Amino acid sequence: MGMLPRVSGLFVSFFFFSCSVASPDGFLHCLRAKSVPSELVYTQSSSNFTDVLASSIRNGKFFTNATVRPLCIITPGPGDASHVQAAVLCGRRQGVRLRVRSGGHDYEGLSYRSSARPSEVFAVVDLGANLRAVRVNRYDSTAWVDSGATIGELYYAVAKNESRLAFPAGECSTIGVGGHLSGGGIGMMMRKHGLSADKVLDAKLVNADGELLDRAGMGEDLFWAIRGGGGGNFGIVLSWKVQLVQVPSTVVAFNIAKTVAQGAVEILTRWQDVAPCLPNDITLRVIVRGQQAMFQALYLGGCVPLVAMMADQFPELGMTSTDCQPMTWLQSAATPFLSFGTNGTLEEALLDRSTSLSRSNKIKSDYVRRAISKAAWEDIFPWFTKPGAGFVLLEPHGGFMGSVPAAATPYPHRNGVLYVMQYLVGWQQGDDGTAATAWIEGLYELMGQHVSKKPRRAYVNFRDLGIGENDDAGTFEGGEAWGESYFVGNYRRLAAVKAAVDPTNYFRNEQSIPPLR
Structure with a gap:
């Protein structure tokens, strides 16, 4: 998005954020004063507010009468950074925090809801509504992709420009690019080409002062942090320049x-x-469900x-x-979980952004660094026959992943990791999820003796509030429980970057990086 204007920082440095003086009316008035079109701002009184809020919610349990709703939803116009800059400046001036949503796949819904702070006044910046452009340069094998695009839209645009080019990312086509790259981005080509974040060359970010920065402007420390340090921590990334990779014709x-x-x-x-x-060249993963692998x-x-x-x-x-x-590689990307069959055409499968609120889910994760014994697996398999049982997905590392130093990006789970384990369980609307939740929590407790320890590791893109939340003061020490699990030794460096670029902790949620005081 090289055409986006950079704003002057002269009029932003004096803003100080305080939740105690939140002014919802002042925030909305400020947006209007900064020329954010009213049709891009959906307040709770808007007739289609609920539809816009629900448009990319992927977990039905976070869309109930008890869900804390945002003050409004801002849907920045395509190619216009000024709308996002205005939201940041107005939010800081009026004491309104921002939560940022790209695809809505945050497993705890923190991109659009407040979990533990029902009195918090916040707005949602929804990048998926309009910021979805993909601009492919086939001559240097790069692309600029907006954060609101899905990885399915990215895959499709790249392959249609050049069928022998691709991008290493996840298997679920509706994942938003912004969140996926912010957390690292594992997928079926990571053993060959690494994480999605390993292929990021540049980015356009609006920081806590409302400035629009590229890689040169933000500096290498912040550029390091946004490539795996988790979404919504250091600013709002509007777009990413990524390096594409070569794939065979078949x-x-x-x-x-x-x-x-x-x-x-x-x-x-x-x-x-x-x-x-x-x-x-090969990734061989396993799904364990019922009495089958x-x-x-x-x-x-x-x-x-x-x-x-x-x-x-x-x-x-x-x-x-x-x-x-x-x-073709594109066909492999369009077959969810490699099931070799989709409803509709290839284009429909990759470009479909539809969602459903009829199902709820819970996810947890682990990393395995020492092979689990056969005897242990014999004890584990019966869990998949229990009431409410879900499944686990095991995705191997090694290959390119093992050649990258743990501190190269915030994603530390590199050398020595055999595989990442994702636990998934779901339940239909009308079910309170008690059996499913008991199943996943029980299995997770059982697995504790077999997985990584001190810390017990987790993947930030499989966000799990069960491993810890920030304290009310937003201290570094209050975030260590979950911070060390996600980032191990990189947590302290992330907190140092946070202190440098967002010292008042404006971009904050239940599991956001706190500043190192």
């Missing part, structure tokens, strides 16, 4: 299911040693070498040429 995917009776426990136990050490792979190559590789390095899986599913 890739191969497969799904191989193994039940317990077919040796799922033994094969999964073996998978832990194999998957992180396979060639970088589903082995899913994406290979950046052809069927013949893949079959040979599996026969040599993982014969226990019994993979053959009949399991091969050749396709």
